[in-house]
Amino acid sequence: MSGEPGGAAGRTTGPSGGLRLAALRGGFGALDRVAPEVGARWAVRIWCTVPRGGGLRRDERPGEGERSTVAVAPGRDVVVETWGSGEPVYLVHGWGGWRGQLGAFVAPLVAQGRRVVAFDAPSHGESAPGFLGPRRSTALEMVDALKAVTAAHGTPAAVVAHSLGATVTTIAVTDGVAAGRLALLAPSAEVLSMTRTMARHLGYGERTRSRFDRRLEALARRPLRDFDLTAHDVTVPVLVVHDRQDKEVPHADGVRVAGTWSDGTLVTTEGLGHRRLLRDPGVVDVVTRFVAASDGAQGSSPAR
Structure with a gap:
């Protein structure tokens, strides 16, 4: 599993994008009728293609940290960057992102006496391609990368994860990574709704889905x-x-996730969307206080 709604297939804005989407929908509609297995293979290829975009490459790091690599599999290394000293706090980016997106959390966490560890997932950022080749990856491969990085750099005192990175982190924790605390930013509640969204977007029916x-x-x-x-x-x-105006992952998903677990807390923001919350000072502050386990770090009121 990989991808997110509106990923590689969803970058269809503008006249040329509209024509591309119309062509995709026509092709998938025809295959759904006569060759749904072929359509399913095509859809998986799109699903596993890592998107590109200027917003995905924002660099909020306060400066370069200590750079290293960790092997996830033979010949497939991921790039790791660390700052500070102390108990490790890991930053996990989402689908199509990279470690620099979460750089606004580095300085405040280092100031709290934490060692910050960030990495690029396979086929993301500066890391080597994953097993599917350049610009392709899967969520399971991202889980394996997080497991490998934590094995090399120490048991997480906390993990700060964005979007698909929240799913990756949750799976890694339930698989045995012993994280002390989790801060999940704009998490998606469940994948089956994402596959239904992709089916509607690309115009194929239940036979292909x-x-x-x-x-x-x-x-x-x-x-x-x-x-x-x-x-x-x-x-x-x-x-x-989670932000109420998130257009990529509905705010309702964050509500569901926070309400699912016995020790979950929701902070709702307004007007930050899916990615601006990664660099918003109010969000950075509330996450830093939560990671540090300070009094008042949690709460259900907006972060700004």
Whole structure:
């Protein structure tokens, strides 16, 4: 499993984008009628293609840290960057992102006496391509990368994760990564709604979607429900930050995720969308205080 709604297939704004989407929908509609298996293979290829965009490459780091690599598999290394000393706090980017996007959290966490560890997932940022080749990856591969990085750099005192990175982090924790606290920014609640969104966007029906889902499960080597945050029992403290105007992952998903776990807390923001919350001073402050386990770090009121 990989991708997010509006990923590689969703970058269809403007006249040329509209024509591309119309062509995609026509092709998928025809294949759904006569060759749904072919359509499913095509859809999986699109799903696993890492998107590109200026906003995805924003660099909020206060300066360069200590750079190293960690092997996820033979010949497939991920780039890691660290700042400060103390208990490690990990920054996990989302689909199509990179470690620099979460750079606004570095200086405040270092000031709290933490060692900040950020990495680029396979086929993301400066890391080597994943097993599917350049510009392609899967969420399971991102999970394996997080496991490898934490094994090399120490048990997480906390993890700060964005979007698909929240799903990746949750799976890694339920698989045995012993994180002390989780701060999940704009998390998606469950993957099956994402596959339905993609089907509507690309114009294919249930014949293709059912085969698409089975192919994703085979690729992930685990049930798609494992990628639903609401299916897991997370017992560590969890802070969920989500914006009401998020156009990529609905605010309702954050509400569901925060309400699923016994020690979950929701912070709602206004007007920050899906990515601006990564550099908003109010969000950075509330997440830093949560990670430091300070009094008043959690709460259900807006962060700004």
